[in-house]
Amino acid sequence: MATKSTSVKPMVGNKTKTTKQKTKKTIPSTEFSLIAPEANEVYLVGDFNQWNGDGFRMRKFKDGSCKKTVKLSPGRHEYRFVVDGQWCTDPINKERCANPFGSENSVIVI
Numbered sequence: 001m002a003t004k005s006t007s008v009k010p011m012v013g014n015k016t017k018t019t020k021q022k023t024k025k026t027i028p029s030t031e032f033s034l035i036a037p038e039a040n041e042v043y044l045v046g047d048f049n050q051w052n053g054d055g056f057r058m059r060k061f062k063d064g065s066c067k068k069t070v071k072l073s074p075g076r077h078e079y080r081f082v083v084d085g086q087w088c089t090d091p092i093n094k095e096r097c098a099n100p101f102g103s104e105n106s107v108i109v110i
Contacts, residue, residue: 027071028110032079034090037064039083044068046079046105053082078105 032044042060043053048070058066058081078097080087089096090106099105 027073029069030072030108030110031067031069032058032081032090034058034066034081034083035064036060036066036081036083039066041084042066043082044070044079045082045087046077048072048077048079072108072110074110076107076109078107080105 034042036042039060042058044056044058045051045053049056056068056070058068060066078099080089082088087103089104093106093108095107095109096104097107
């Protein structure tokens with residue numbers, strides 16, 4: 001499995017839309033990215049989806065990058081990638097914490 005670089009970036013900040021009746025806040029979108037040209041399938045898992053990849057398969061592009069955009073509530077979130085069945089931390093994100101399985105989870109704060 002070849003993984004080169006990843007990036008996690010907020011795409012849209014919180015915006016407030018005011019109407020005469022209500023004020024509505026939008027949840028920011030966050031794009032997760034992993035370079036895995038040899039991978040057949042890549043999933044994004046984390047505390048925001050109960051560590052279940054169903055519905056969180058990442059889209060693979062011709063350049064070998066895999067991307068998934070999700071809406072995350074503000075706060076601290078732990079996540080990992082599942083590349084062809086192998087769990088891995090984000091090799092670019094240095095924010096990490098220990099998990100109960102003896103490895104590390106990547107951490108993002110929104």
